[in-house]
Amino acid sequence: METENPTxxxxxxxxxxxxxxxxNILIKESLxxxxxxxxxxxxxxxxxxxxxxxxxxxxxxxxxxxxIRAAIRDNRVSMRIGSLLVELGYISDADLQxxxxxxxxxxxxxxxxxxxxxHNFIDARELVDVLSLQMGIPVIEPEFMEIxxxxxxxxxxxxxDSHKLMPIGRQDGHILVAFADPLxxxxxxxxxxxxxxxxxxxxxxxxxxxxxxxxYQRDRKSSLTTLDEDSAxxxxxxxxxxxxxxxxxxxxxxxxxxxxxxRFRQDGVLCPYKDYPTELVPALTSRLKIMCEVDITERRRxxxxxxxxxxxxxQLDLRASFYITxxxxxxxxxxxxxxxxxxxxxxxxxxxxxxxxYSDLGLALPSGVxxxxxxxxxxKTTTVYSCINQISTPQISIVTAEExxxxxxxxxxQCSINPKINLTFEETxxxxxxxxxxxxxxxxxxxxxxxRIAVNAALTGHKVLTTFHTEDSIGGLIRLLNMEIEPYLxxxxxxxxLAQRLLRKVCPDCxxxxxxxxxxxxxxxxxxxxxxxxxxxKARGCPQCRHTGYRGRLGIFELLLPDEVVRxxxxxxxxxxxxxxxxxxxxxxxxxxxxxxxxxAMGLTSIEEVLRCLPxxxxxxxxxxxxxxxxx
Numbered sequence: 001m002e003t004e005n006p007t008x009x010x011x012x013x014x015x016x017x018x019x020x021x022x023x024n025i026l027i028k029e030s031l032x033x034x035x036x037x038x039x040x041x042x043x044x045x046x047x048x049x050x051x052x053x054x055x056x057x058x059x060x061x062x063x064x065x066x067x068i069r070a071a072i073r074d075n076r077v078s079m080r081i082g083s084l085l086v087e088l089g090y091i092s093d094a095d096l097q098x099x100x101x102x103x104x105x106x107x108x109x110x111x112x113x114x115x116x117x118x119h120n121f122i123d124a125r126e127l128v129d130v131l132s133l134q135m136g137i138p139v140i141e142p143e144f145m146e147i148x149x150x151x152x153x154x155x156x157x158x159x160x161d162s163h164k165l166m167p168i169g170r171q172d173g174h175i176l177v178a179f180a181d182p183l184x185x186x187x188x189x190x191x192x193x194x195x196x197x198x199x200x201x202x203x204x205x206x207x208x209x210x211x212x213x214x215x216y217q218r219d220r221k222s223s224l225t226t227l228d229e230d231s232a233x234x235x236x237x238x239x240x241x242x243x244x245x246x247x248x249x250x251x252x253x254x255x256x257x258x259x260x261x262x263r264f265r266q267d268g269v270l271c272p273y274k275d276y277p278t279e280l281v282p283a284l285t286s287r288l289k290i291m292c293e294v295d296i297t298e299r300r301r302x303x304x305x306x307x308x309x310x311x312x313x314x315q316l317d318l319r320a321s322f323y324i325t326x327x328x329x330x331x332x333x334x335x336x337x338x339x340x341x342x343x344x345x346x347x348x349x350x351x352x353x354x355x356x357x358y359s360d361l362g363l364a365l366p367s368g369v370x371x372x373x374x375x376x377x378x379x380k381t382t383t384v385y386s387c388i389n390q391i392s393t394p395q396i397s398i399v400t401a402e403e404x405x406x407x408x409x410x411x412x413x414q415c416s417i418n419p420k421i422n423l424t425f426e427e428t429x430x431x432x433x434x435x436x437x438x439x440x441x442x443x444x445x446x447x448x449x450x451x452r453i454a455v456n457a458a459l460t461g462h463k464v465l466t467t468f469h470t471e472d473s474i475g476g477l478i479r480l481l482n483m484e485i486e487p488y489l490x491x492x493x494x495x496x497x498l499a500q501r502l503l504r505k506v507c508p509d510c511x512x513x514x515x516x517x518x519x520x521x522x523x524x525x526x527x528x529x530x531x532x533x534x535x536x537x538k539a540r541g542c543p544q545c546r547h548t549g550y551r552g553r554l555g556i557f558e559l560l561l562p563d564e565v566v567r568x569x570x571x572x573x574x575x576x577x578x579x580x581x582x583x584x585x586x587x588x589x590x591x592x593x594x595x596x597x598x599x600x601a602m603g604l605t606s607i608e609e610v611l612r613c614l615p616x617x618x619x620x621x622x623x624x625x626x627x628x629x630x631x632x
Contacts, residue, residue: 353631
């Protein structure tokens with residue numbers, strides 16, 4: 001990037017042609033100078049990829065997001081939403097022109113925002129945020145708010161479906177109303193006829209309004225199951241509801257010699273919930289089997305099933321596993337909340353430089369196998385769905401084979417495996433390439449058959465996205481070789497391996513500075529000089545984190561983009577240690593341990609958590625070098 005002084009050689013008055021309305025507002029507000037903008041445009045002309053002038057000005061530290069948002073709010077930008085999205089960098093001008101063409105072709109004619117969202121040019125939440133900025137009204141989420149039931153009851157529920165709005169409550173003599181489209185004059189007039197003219201409009205996702213309305217209807221019908229703690233039904237319901245409120249990912253129900261132990265997995269760690277007498281084991285087991293619709297009389301073989309659990313805030317999908325032990329059947333319930341929104345790839349926690357490499361050198365490739373590896377519970381499925389969300393466009397066909405489908409994505413063909421009706425992985429994978437897909441998503445490579453399908457699909461020009469249970473990125477290549485996939489096929493088809501883990505985050509409410517001890521440094525293979533640029537944290541424990549010192553989790557990643565040197569090592573069937581060394585030296589790969597250390601140095605997680613969860617294959621590089629490699 002150029003290092004010349006942007007204040008030299010002031011431009012003529014005509015240089016603001018094509019700068020964009022937002023940039024002109026920022027100049028008017030004295031947040032930018034004309035010289036800075038001209039310099040930014042010169043840099044933009046030399047940058048490859050889809051960047052905007054605002055992106056460059058932010059990179060140069062001339063302006064930041066908060067200043068941009070404040071300027072738009074204060075000046076109530078009147079430009080059309082399409083132009084605003086282009087200037088802010090959410091979509092390209094080519095995307096906008098294609099959306100206009102779709103709008104002209106479709107009958108009946110739909111609004112531009114609907115077309116942009118439906119055809120995956122932009123995420124619905126991003127569109128809502130920009131509309132909020134443009135109109136100067138707040139964004140709210142009705143599904144998570146307390147709703148005034150008296151206001152909602154003023155009209156029939158189907159009226160809300162037709163107008164896509166919902167009253168929330170009274171505020172300072174006004175009625176707060178959530179609109180999916182505040183610009184729709186008919187919806188606004190309909191709301192004023194029912195609730196009066198003193199309305200305070202807010203904007204919300206249509207799905208959030210629908211979820212709030214469904215919750216209201218369930219409450220009105222009193223459909224919530226009564227909690228009777230003295231019955232098996234009540235105990236199971238209370239257990240699941242408590243797990244939901246505690247954001248647990250799994251429920252472990254374990255018969256022991258003298259008691260029935262129940263534990264919840266929260267933030268990746270099992271925590272005690274309650275113990276019950278052994279006399280309750282048959283009743284609780286039978287109740288869960290009835291809910292799963294599995295054989296209630298079978299107590300000698302393992303079984304699996306599914307529960308759709310209705311409660312006040314929605315519906316929860318649970319996967320149940322019944323495992324025979326010497327003391328009875330151990331039951332594990334995995335909570336799959338389909339109402340969770342898909343994460344944008346930028347939100348999963350990758351370092352800036354790693355994210356750019358993964359997007360540009362991995363996901364952007366037209367063909368090849370992209371592996372996402374890690375143990376059970378490491379967040380692989382979340383990453384897969386984030387990738388699908390990133391690459392899905394109206395121009396490509398995406399077909400999946402999953403067991404089960406954990407999140408519904410509009411616009412792609414998802415198949416949920418069901419062995420009970422002989423809809424197996426083998427049967428599905430045989431048919432999937434006949435669907436003329438551009439992208440194939442295989443829930444998991446589990447055997448030689450699924451591995452060969454993935455490799456052969458990549459050879460015929462498809463992009464294949466799949467998960468794999470391995471310890472690190474190199475392990476993904478080695479395991480394919482161990483599945484008797486020929487080295488030349490592994491070398492030529494695997495274009496990207498992303499390994500990951502989930503580590504607990506230091507609680508923000510009770511965190512305090514921490515100086516790594518001599519034992520920490522010894523276990524990491526560091527000296528004091530290697531961590532001078534770090535800002536390490538540790539938490540005391542407080543009620544907000546259940547006195548654990550941790551709240552929430554974050555992703556740790558290791559990205560391998562095989563180059564010719566790595567591919568040659570795979571062809572020669574070198575050892576995993578040798579391929580790892582070559583990958584680090586040749587591609588600049590940052591290991592899981594190194595990414596964990598870098599995030600601990602930012603105060604996001606602790607050294608203790610890094611040592612507990614991440615493999616230590618070799619001595620990490622100094623922190624300052626890691627921060628440079630990761631772009632922090």
